[in-house]
Every structure is written in structure tokens, then in C-alpha cells.
Amino acid sequence: MRRSRAGFALAFLSPALILYGVFVLWPLVQSVQLSFYRWRGVSVRRKFVGFDNFREAFQDSIVGQSWLHAASLVFIAGAVTIALALLIAHLVEGQSRVADLARRVMLIPHVISLVAVGLIWSFLLNPTFGLVNATLKAVNLGGLVQPWLAKPVPAFLAVVAAFVWYAIGFFILLFTAGMRQIPEEVREASGLDGASGWRAFSRITWPLLWSVKRIAVTYVVIWILNLFSLVKLLTEGGPDRATELPLTYLYEQMMGNGKFGYASALAVINIILAFAASGFVLWIFRRDPTSGRAK
């Protein structure tokens, strides 16, 4: 009986494990290996160069820029997304028709693909037919009209806006679920039962959402470090690399310049920094002020 169970387990696991091993784990190992070679992918010869690719990466000013942009996105887009999502999650808790509608539509930007999100925002910000400039003119703010995606700072803000638009629904969902976990007695005990105003928000909701906030921050960091298609479609990393991100640069080095070894080194650095960043987030949120109560 035991023997046959082990055989059954192996038989049932193997299709998944083989595919996973060959196409996920094996390339992951090779990523590390390739990062120590200079190789353009076409020739049979590949040259072991030690840490040269990594040295090149640290001297490559565009690599530094792309990480600076990713970090700024985490702080700006991440902060805006989480703050707005908390506020909206608090507001949609009530039973009203508008709250219900908001809950119904909030994930639409999330399911229509980052390619569509990137294109929609590039259309909205188009200098000749875009809705944004047309609206600014209509409300007498013509001074703000500009070719958004052609100037560095406005282009960066466009990426922030598009990311927030895409991501916020998921975080509202996350926070609403977190709020439902807050025990009813806590609300009652605080004498704020039924209150939905700022006091209830700051006294109960905010502190008790500690563990959910940690998950939310981790997600924001991971999503931004993974950002590729949105920027590729919206700005192509431009103008003048003002919105270049680690993954758009990696893609350029691989498919544009055929520098396979260098691109692998960039990927390895990316993995290490991503782990460091999520480790840092967990460290910041290590202290739970509610001491494990509303986990």
C-alpha cells in the first residue's frame, strides 16, 4: 500500500514537476551561469569573463538611472496608490448605490492588460487628440497643456498616473477585506460604533490594518520592479531615458544589442535587489503594534 502510494504520488506529480523543472528552474540556474559570460547568443564560443558583466553594470549610468526611477516609482506611485486605496476602501464600506458601483468597476483597469492600459494613457495624453489636454483647455487651465510624453518630468508623472490607475483597485480590494477582519467588538468597545468618519478611520481602521499594509507594500514593490509592458507601451523608456526601468533596459540589451551575458547579469542584479527590497519591507513592518491580534 505504501509503495503504491509513493508510486502514485510520483506519477501524478511528474507532468507538473518536469515542465516546471525544465522551463522555470533550469533557466533560473542558467541565468546565474550566463551572467559570468560574454556571449552574443549566436556563436558557439562564449567567453568566461568572471564579474566583468557586473562591473560593467555598476559603471553603466543608465543602470543606475533605471534603478533610481524604479525607486522613485515605489515611493511616489506606491505611496499614492496605498493612501488613495485606503481612503477609497474606507469610503466604499458603506451601503449605498455609489459604493456598490465603485466596487463593481474598481478592478476593470486591472483585468484589461497593461498593454491596453499603456495604450489608453498614451491616447489620453496625446497632444493632438488626447482627452487630458482637451479637458484642461475646456476648464481654462490651458497653461497646463503640454506634450506630456515628450518631456521628462511629465512623462514620469504619466507613468505614475497610469500605474496608480491600473493598481489601485486591487489594493482597495485588499484593504476592504482587511477591514472586514476587524472584529465588531473593537468598533463597539471604542465607542465609535457606526462611525465612519475620520475618527473611526484613524483610531480603528488604520492601526488595525497593520498586517494588510505589509502585504500591500510588498505587492507595490514587487509590481513596480516587474513593470515592463506599461512603460514599453506608454513611453518606451523615454524621452531621453527619463522613464527607463530595469526591465526595459534589460530587454534593450538582450533583444536590441544581443548582449545575452550582460542582460543575464542585469537579471541577476534585479533578483538580488528585489529580494533585498522585499526583505527590507518585511523588516520595516516587523513590529506589529496590535501584537498579533488582527492579523
Place this chain on the structure above:
Amino acid sequence: MKSFLTKSFLWVYILSILVPVGWVVMSSLKTGADIFGNPWAPSAVPQFKNYAEAWSEAQIGTYFWNSVLVSGVTLAVLLPISAMAAYVFAKVPFPGRRAVYTVVLGGMMFPNFLVIVPLFLLMRDLHMLDTLWGLIVIFVAFSLSFSIFVLTGFFESVPDELAEAGVLDGASEAGIFWRIMLPVVRPGLLVVGILNLIGLWNEYSLSLVLIQSPENRTLPIGLANLTMVQHYQSNWGALFAAVTMTMLPMVAVYLLFRRRLESAMLAGALKG
């Protein structure tokens, strides 16, 4: 007063979602000249020919069917093999099970794109580059972690007595799985199927690297390519129509299965 503020704020939020999406749909029915005229005004005569042009001349039809094929076959392979693995992880103890499970879940932690270089080379050496079935294999492999994770949770909640009843009836282990356990976790299969469908339909970065021929493009890369082409031809109406055809199927899927999707997304986020 307070509730007035709340409601106005929520309306602003709702409109910030619906206006851009609605504007794209509205513009997809306008002529090129009208699009450049007044961005707010709908077309006097809806230009359904934009859709016809996008579908046939701009090849969106080809890309659409490629996406249907790739997503459909991926799901048809992915669901049974991840259910089989999930069943073992949930119900069949064997030495080292915990460790293997952890390694499999590890795939959810890192971005796919980071293995793109060796993956590209591997696919080239296996002669699977630039083929739809190669893309399907990759999609299955990269969807396994998440699918197994969610399905394991579903199998864990099935009482053991159910399988024991099968043993008494003399059914084999495999028979118990296919005839008793799998039908019980149908809701889980549905949720995993829909979540993966949305992800696969929208997948861009892996396809961009692994697909090269125009006739093999899926919808996201076809659409992205069309955008660059349309900048020269400036057939904007057809481009808006192409965006609409890409996003509306997933909006429909989302609205149909909203509650199930939300709970599955939350389960993934809160436990993972």
C-alpha cells in the same frame, strides 16, 4: 454633508475608470478626422468599418484567434496537471513533500522576465522559438506555481472520508481522483481557470521575446505592433477598435465572475 463629500469622491473615482475606457470605445466608432476634431464628441454616424478594418486589414482577427488558441490549449493542459499535483500535495503524504511544495511555490516569487535570456536560448535550441505550441508549453510551465497553490487549498478542504468511501468501493487511487475528488473541486478549477485566462490573454513580455513572425502574434503583441504601424498610417479609428476588441472580452469575464475572482485574488494575496 459628510455623505455628500463621500459620494462625490466616489463618483470622481468611478468616472476616472469609466471615462477613459468609455472614451476609447467611443473613439473606436469615429472617423480619423472626427478623432482629431473634438475628443469629447461622439461620432454622428458610428463607423463600424473601423472594426472590420482592424479585424482583417490590420490582422487583429489573426491575433485574436491565436490568443484564443493559446489561452484555450494552455488551460486545457494546465488545469488537469496542476490539479493532479495539487491533489498529491494536499492528500497523498510522501517523504519530502513539504520541501517539493515549497520549491514549486517559489515560482510565484520571482518575475518571469528575469529568466527570459536563458529561456530564449533554450527555446531556440529546442526549435520551439516562434511557435504557438512553444508559447503554450511556456505558459503552462509559468502558470503552474499559482494554479497548484490555489488548487492545493481547495483539495485540503475536501474531507478525507470522501476518498475513504472510494477505497471501500474498490476504486484505484487514480479512479478516486478523477471520479470523486476532481468533481468536488470544480469551483476551484473554475476560479483558477478564469484567473489564468485573464493573465494569459494579457501576457505580453514573454510573448514579445518568444514570438517573431507576424502570423504567430498573440493579441497583446499584435496590438503593440499595430500601434507603431498606425503612427505612420494614422488610421486611429482602427487602432481604437483594436484596443476595444482586446480589452472588452476580459471586462466581460470579470463582470460575470467578479465575486469568485475577488475571493481568489484575496486568497492568493493574504496567504501567499
